[in-house]
Amino acid sequence: MKRLARGLRTLAxxxxxxxxxAPDRRxxxxxxxxxxxxxxxxxxxxxxxxxxxxxxxxxxSEIQEWFANERMAEGAKxxxxxxALHPAILAIxxxxxxxxxxxxxxxxxxxxxxPGMATAKKLLNVAAMxxxxxxxxxxxxxxxxxxxFFMKYRLEHYDVPPEFAQQRTIGVRVFDDDEAGQVAQxxxxxxxxxxxxxPARRDSKSGKPDEFEGWRYIxxxxxxxxxxxxxxxxxxxxxxxxxxxxxxxLATKPQSR
Amino acid sequence: MTGEASKAQDIFQDTVREAAFxxxxxxxxxxxYWFFREARWRCLDVIARxxxxxxxxxxxxxxxxxxxxxxxQLEPEQLAIWISAAPEPQxxxxxxxxxxxxxxREMMSVLGLKLxxxxxxxxxxxxxxxxxxxxxxxxxxxx
Numbered sequence: 424m425k426r427l428a429r430g431l432r433t434l435a436x437x438x439x440x441x442x443x444x445a446p447d448r449r450x451x452x453x454x455x456x457x458x459x460x461x462x463x464x465x466x467x468x469x470x471x472x473x474x475x476x477x478x479x480x481x482x483x484s485e486i487q488e489w490f491a492n493e494r495m496a497e498g499a500k501x502x503x504x505x506x507a508l509h510p511a512i513l514a515i516x517x518x519x520x521x522x523x524x525x526x527x528x529x530x531x532x533x534x535x536x537x538p539g540m541a542t543a544k545k546l547l548n549v550a551a552m553x554x555x556x557x558x559x560x561x562x563x564x565x566x567x568x569x570x571x572f573f574m575k576y577r578l579e580h581y582d583v584p585p586e587f588a589q590q591r592t593i594g595v596r597v598f599d600d601d602e603a604g605q606v607a608q609x610x611x612x613x614x615x616x617x618x619x620x621x622p623a624r625r626d627s628k629s630g631k632p633d634e635f636e637g638w639r640y641i642x643x644x645x646x647x648x649x650x651x652x653x654x655x656x657x658x659x660x661x662x663x664x665x666x667x668x669x670x671x672x673l674a675t676k677p678q679s680r
Numbered sequence: 681m682t683g684e685a686s687k688a689q690d691i692f693q694d695t696v697r698e699a700a701f702x703x704x705x706x707x708x709x710x711x712x713y714w715f716f717r718e719a720r721w722r723c724l725d726v727i728a729r730x731x732x733x734x735x736x737x738x739x740x741x742x743x744x745x746x747x748x749x750x751x752x753q754l755e756p757e758q759l760a761i762w763i764s765a766a767p768e769p770q771x772x773x774x775x776x777x778x779x780x781x782x783x784x785r786e787m788m789s790v791l792g793l794k795l796x797x798x799x800x801x802x803x804x805x806x807x808x809x810x811x812x813x814x815x816x817x818x819x820x821x822x823x
Binding site: 432436439441468469473475486 | 685696744745751752757759760777779780784787795796798799800803806809
């Protein structure tokens with residue numbers, strides 16, 4: 424078989440002894456090519472003679488009894504239930520489920536992301552940490568504060584949306600934040616809710632504020648915020664609790680700003 | 681594999697017993713290859729504890745067209761002893777190959793060998809067995 428290519432010779436050396444069908448195309452090719460050589464005929468005769476001698480090996484009657492039912496050696500087929508409950512399969516399944524959940528959460532986050540979301544989340548933390556004493560006492564309707572912001576702080580378009588304009592305030596403050604810029608924070612009497620007004624992020628090329636339509640929700644550490652963009656200013660209503668605590672305010676038909 | 685019928689019988693029974701034990705614990709062997717893998721490891725264990733044959737550089741010669749006539753003159757026990765004296769993994773490869781129950785992929789799986797290793801083991805086994813045949817049954821070889 425010296426004329427055979429090395430790969431085919433390697434296969435032909437393990438060729439089936441009986442005229443059994445070769446297990447794959449590579450072996451069939453190797454056997455077919457090898458049959459054209461004299462060496463292979465000698466090899467097959469040799470192998471058949473040895474296999475015949477092996478078959479002639481006496482088997483004790485005790486062992487023959489064990490093989491009364493040959494199906495014994497076939498092994499047991501696992502049911503799909505048992506396969507599914509195998510620790511390795513179970514571990515892989517759990518890992519895939521976790522990956523799928525994380526991927527879905529990331530996808531969902533991306534779907535609900537909006538310009539200024541990072542700043543809004545940071546301000547939710549501010550809402551959680553602000554003490555009542557830090558506010559300047561101010562008892563009025565939230566909708567009237569735009570004049571104060573403009574006259575005292577030169578903050579243009581810091582308007583509270585109509586959905587929250589009728590709410591009574593108990594305090595207000597304006598502070599500078601490294602990321603958010605000048606932030607107006609209003610404390611309401613109802614549900615100890617807080618309102619934030621801060622500049623929308625601006626496009627670095629055009630300089631125009633990045634805006635979006637409608638209300639967007641964010642949640643962080645037990646607080647929920649509803650954010651809206653209007654004339655280059657973001658408004659956020661923040662409440663300690665779930666989304667459903669804010670939803671009734673946003674559902675009310677607002678008068679236009 | 682062991683070259684001794686009594687040892688082989690013990691290993692066979694231990695293997696079947698192990699399979700029954702696993703089945704009783706709800707984890708029966710997954711396929712028939714399990715029996716051969718298990719029996720092989722048990723054989724290797726028994727062989728390792730026994731007297732070790734000396735593995736020198738065996739003579740080898742090309743397979744002769746007259747080898748079948750030489751082989752016909754052998755007893756199965758002589759072949760078994762020759763195979764049991766071969767070094768691993770050649771011994772296991774020859775034992776499985778001449779059982780004529782497995783294709784090369786199955787043998788690679790059971791023995792954990794690459795194709796080139798399996799092929800080398802079988803091909804060199806043939807040549808060495810032929811050399812041994814020529815020495816053992818010279819009359820037939822020289823005819």
